[in-house]
Amino acid sequence: MHHDEGEEIMLTGCYPVLCTADVSASANFYREHFGFTTVFEADWYVSLRHPDRGHELALLDAGHESIPAGYGEAARGMLVNLEVDDVDALAARLDAAGVPTVQALRSEAFGQRHVIVRDPGGVLVDVITEIEPAPEFAAAFGR
Template identity: 80%
Template sequence: MLTSSYPVLCTTDVAARAAFYREHFGFEAVFAADWYVSLRHPASSTELALLDAAHPSIPAGYGRPAAGVLVNLELDDVDAAAERLAAAGVPVVQPLRDEPFGQRHVIVRDPGGVLVDVITEIEPSPEFAAAFSGSAE
């Protein structure tokens, strides 16, 4: 039986990445070492971990910083988050906008280059509403 699942992002600067997610999204460290930090959000139990890409626990040839990854974080108020993130100098790579598939979102970049898609669900257009069946296929 599956008991947990969460992404682990390889990085060259565990401390900076951990600080980013704590400061800007309210995550708290539940385990912290210089090579690995496990983060959990206290309001939702969402988890994210950061691992030094050079750590010997990673098989040889696979220790590369995360790239091509999009971390989705759903919040109650993306407008307030977008304003707060921009004011804090977080790099915005896609400005706040509505999508017909049911999201209002802004995409920012974390210190290691991973994209963070900050989302508030909105009503999807009729074209996409039918795709929401309520069950995964």
């Protein structure tokens, strides 16, 4: 389909693609700990979708030819946020499974209780449950 100049282009998808040295290990991490299921799987790329709400993410071999030279490392300063209904329970399970914790479970005044873990490819995963924000942050929410 060709769009004329100025005609709006429809966004049909949006999801992170995370570079990793071990696609299989990273895919297993998201399947095992967060319940994602496989949509497509090759040795260099795995597309995952969560059955509850259809959220997607994908894993890509950092050395794959489709990645421009010098860009295959795990992104620094980027987090993948996964919002769950019970971060305390999940944090305990992640810890028991030996998942590396980068920031211990804590509550934030801006309305989150969260733990930050590291996936096998080095990506930071911020696991969050929303909590009531402190009064000074309450007005920032469009509720």
